[in-house]
Amino acid sequence: MKSPLRVWGVVGVLVLLHFGLHLSLGLGESAPDLLVVALLIAAREGNVGRGAGLGFLLGLLDDAFSVLAFGANTFAMTVVGMGGSRTRDLFVGDSLFFLASYLFLGKWMRDLLHWVAAGEGLRESFGDTMLIQAPISAVYAGLVGLVLIAISGLGWETVR
Amino acid sequence: MPIYKKDFNESEKARSSLIGFVFFLISVIALYVPDPSQDHVASLLRGTVLRPFVLVQEGLVRRSIHARDTEVLQGRLDSLEAVITNRNTLSEENGRLRRLLELSEKNPDQYVAASVIRSGSPGSASMFGVDVGTRDGVERDSPVIMGRGLLGVVRESQATNATAMDWTHPQFWASAMTADGSIYGFVQATPGRFREADRLLLDGIPFHQELERGVVVVTSGLGGVYPRGIQIGVVIEESGAQEGWVRSYWLRPFVSPGEATQVLVLVPRGEQPADTASLSGGGAAVQGRVQATGAISLGASDAESRTPR
Numbered sequence: 001m002k003s004p005l006r007v008w009g010v011v012g013v014l015v016l017l018h019f020g021l022h023l024s025l026g027l028g029e030s031a032p033d034l035l036v037v038a039l040l041i042a043a044r045e046g047n048v049g050r051g052a053g054l055g056f057l058l059g060l061l062d063d064a065f066s067v068l069a070f071g072a073n074t075f076a077m078t079v080v081g082m083g084g085s086r087t088r089d090l091f092v093g094d095s096l097f098f099l100a101s102y103l104f105l106g107k108w109m110r111d112l113l114h115w116v117a118a119g120e121g122l123r124e125s126f127g128d129t130m131l132i133q134a135p136i137s138a139v140y141a142g143l144v145g146l147v148l149i150a151i152s153g154l155g156w157e158t159v160r
Numbered sequence: 161m162p163i164y165k166k167d168f169n170e171s172e173k174a175r176s177s178l179i180g181f182v183f184f185l186i187s188v189i190a191l192y193v194p195d196p197s198q199d200h201v202a203s204l205l206r207g208t209v210l211r212p213f214v215l216v217q218e219g220l221v222r223r224s225i226h227a228r229d230t231e232v233l234q235g236r237l238d239s240l241e242a243v244i245t246n247r248n249t250l251s252e253e254n255g256r257l258r259r260l261l262e263l264s265e266k267n268p269d270q271y272v273a274a275s276v277i278r279s280g281s282p283g284s285a286s287m288f289g290v291d292v293g294t295r296d297g298v299e300r301d302s303p304v305i306m307g308r309g310l311l312g313v314v315r316e317s318q319a320t321n322a323t324a325m326d327w328t329h330p331q332f333w334a335s336a337m338t339a340d341g342s343i344y345g346f347v348q349a350t351p352g353r354f355r356e357a358d359r360l361l362l363d364g365i366p367f368h369q370e371l372e373r374g375v376v377v378v379t380s381g382l383g384g385v386y387p388r389g390i391q392i393g394v395v396i397e398e399s400g401a402q403e404g405w406v407r408s409y410w411l412r413p414f415v416s417p418g419e420a421t422q423v424l425v426l427v428p429r430g431e432q433p434a435d436t437a438s439l440s441g442g443g444a445a446v447q448g449r450v451q452a453t454g455a456i457s458l459g460a461s462d463a464e465s466r467t468p469r
Contacts, residue, residue, distance in 0.1 A: 024216035047172070049179030058185040060190075064205035070198040071190035078187040082180045117191055 014038035037145035040106040043084025055081025069118040076113035103142035256422040271424040284380035286329035297427030309414030326417035328358040360411040367405040372466035
C-alpha cells in the first residue's frame with residue numbers, strides 16, 4: 001500500500017543513491033539520473049509549489065558542482081517539478097505505459113531545459129545532445145525508475 | 161469515469177502556483193547571479209549538504225591511490241628483496257670463493273671451482289653433482305674439497321658435469337695420518353641413526369700409538385686418490401670398537417656436506433681446461449671458471465694406487 005511516508009522515503013533514498021553513485025563513487029554518466037526520477041515521483045504527490053520547491057532544491061544540489069553553468073540544473077529541475085505536479089491535473093492513469101512515458105519525457109524535458117539554460121558557449125549541438133544522448137539517458141532513467149518503483153512497493157498507484 | 165479527483169481548492173491551488181512561480185523566478189535569477197555569488201552558494205552546498213558524499217569520494221579515491229601505491233611499493237620491495245637476497249648469495253659465494261682461494265694457495269695442485277648441485281631426490285643422499293666435467297679436467301676419483309677440508313670424491317664424470325659422493329657415503333674412505341705425519345691409518349664413514357649423526361672413524365691406528373683429543377687428521381697421500389695434507393677432521397675420542405691390535409678414533413670433520421655450495425675439484429697435473437681463467441694470488445679478480453695452479457709440492461708421492469679395503 002502506498003503511503004506518503006513511503007513515497008517520500010523512496011524519494012529520499014533515490015536522492016542519496018543519486019549522489020552516492022554520481023559523486024561518491026564517481027560513476028558519472030554510467031549511473032542513471034535518479035534525481036529526476038525522485039523528483040518526478042514526488043511531483044505527482046504534491047502541488048505545483050511543492051514540485052517546484054523540491055525541483056529547485058534538488059537542482060541547486062546538482063548545480064553545486066556545475067561551475068560554468070550554475071543555475072541551469074536548478075532551472076530545469078524547477079520547471080520539471082512544476083510540470084510533474086501539473087500532470088496531476090492534465091493526465092490521469094497508473095498504467096505502466098503512462099509511468100514509463102512520464103519518466104522518459106520528464107528526463108528528456110529536463111535535459112532539454114538544461115541544454116537551453118546552459119547557454120551557447122557550453123552546450124553541444126542540439127542533434128547530438130537532445131536526439132541521441134538525451135533519449136538514451138531518458139530510457140535509462142525510465143527503466144531504472146520503473147524497477148525502483150516496483151521494488152519499493154509503490155507500484156503503479158504512484159500515479160493516481 | 162476517471163479516478164482523478166480534485167485535491168485542492170482554488171485558493172490553495174493559486175497559492176501553490178504562486179509558490180511554484182516564485183521558485184521558477186528564483187531559478188531564472190540564479191542563472192544570472194554573478195559568478196562570485198554562484199561560487200559562494202556552490203561551495204556552501206559542497207561544504208555542508210554534499211560534504212558526506214564528497215568525503216566518501218575522497219576516501220575512496222585515497223584508498224584507490226593507496227591501493228595502487230601499495231602495488232607499486234610492493235613491487236619495489238620485492239625487487240629490493242630480490243637484490244638483497246642475491247647480494248647475500250653473492251656475499252656468501254664470495255666468502256666461500258675467498259676461502260677456497262686461500263686453500264688453493266696452500267694446496268697448489270690444479271683445482272677447478274665448481275658449484276654443488278643436489279637433486280634432492282630420494283636415494284641421492286651423500287651424493288651431489290658439480291658443474292664441471294671432463295672438459296675441465298675432472299675425472300673419476302678427483303677429490304673434492306671445501307673450505308678447510310675434504311668433502312668427498314668424484315665418482316663419475318661427464319663432459320660438463322660430474323657426480324661425487326661426500327664423506328658420509330658408506331663407500332667413502334681415505335688414507336689418513338696425523339698432521340705431523342707420525343701416525344697413519346684410514347678414515348671411513350660410519351652412518352649414525354640419522355644422517356646428521358654420521359661420523360668419520362679413523363681406523364687402523366697401531367695399538368701402541370695413542371692419539372690425543374684435538375689432533376688434526378689429514379690425508380696421507382697413500383692410495384693415489386687424495387693428495388697429501390688435505391684436512392679431514394680432528395680427533396674427538398677413541399672408539400670403543402677395537403679389532404685386533406689396532407685402535408680407532410671418532411673424528412669431527414672439518415666440513416659439513418650440508419653447507420657445500422661452492423667447492424674445488426682437484427684435477428690431475430697437466431690438465432689445462434680450455435675455458436678456465438687463471439687465478440693469481442689473494443685479491444685477484446676471478447672471472448669465469450676458477451683454476452688454481454701452483455708449484456708447491458705436497459711433499460709426498462701420490463703415485464701409489466688406491467688400496468682396496
